[in-house]
Amino acid sequence: MNKYLWKFYWDCGRMGEVEGLFIATENEIQNAIGKNIYFGEILGKHSEVYGTLDENDLEKINLDNVSIERVAELLGDNWSGYNPLEYIDDEE
Numbered sequence: 711m712n713k714y715l716w717k718f719y720w721d722c723g724r725m726g727e728v729e730g731l732f733i734a735t736e737n738e739i740q741n742a743i744g745k746n747i748y749f750g751e752i753l754g755k756h757s758e759v760y761g762t763l764d765e766n767d768l769e770k771i772n773l774d775n776v777s778i779e780r781v782a783e784l785l786g787d788n789w790s791g792y793n794p795l796e797y798i799d800d801e802e
Contacts, residue, residue, distance in 0.1 A: 711735045711736075711737065712735065712736075712775060713733045713734065713735050713775075713778060713782075713787075714733065714734065714735070714736065714770050714771070714773075714778070715731060715732075715733055715770070715771040715773045715778055715789070716731070716732055716733070716734055716739065716768050716769065716770055716771065717729070717730075717731055717768065717769040717771055718730045718731075718732065718767060718768055718791070718792065718793070718794050719767060719769075720759070720761065720767060722753060722757075722759055725753045725754070725757050725759070726753045728749060728752065728753070728759060728791070728792055729791045729792070730788070730789075730790060730791030730792040730793050730794070731771075731788075731789040731790045731791060732787055732788045732789060732791075732793035732795070733778060733782055733787040733788075733789070734787070734793075734795060738795060739768060739795075742763050742794065742795050742798060743763055743764065743765055744762060744763065744764075745762070745763055745798045745799070746760065746761070746762055746763075746798070746799040747760060747761055747762070747763050747794045747797045747798060747799065748760040748797055748799040749792065749797050752792070760799070763794055763798075767794070
């Protein structure tokens with residue numbers, strides 16, 4: 711199954727922004743859409759960043775598979791920032 715580079719972005723108002731670049735399959739993304747994401751206090755004490763993952767929160771970045779595989783060898787599946795798939799609230 712092909713993996714793709716995804717860009718994640720949430721605007722949290724005055725608290726700031728949450729963003730990330732990560733690798734995932736289309737299936738992993740589709741399974742995460744509509745799930746509750748809980749980041750906790752990533753934007754400072756008492757920030758409590760959470761919400762429901764929506765398709766509009768993600769953008770698939772066009773990058774060839776060879777480049778994705780090479781960078782993944784160096785950095786793993788999380789390239790920078792936050793990967794919302796790692797913060798799915800399992801207590802739904």
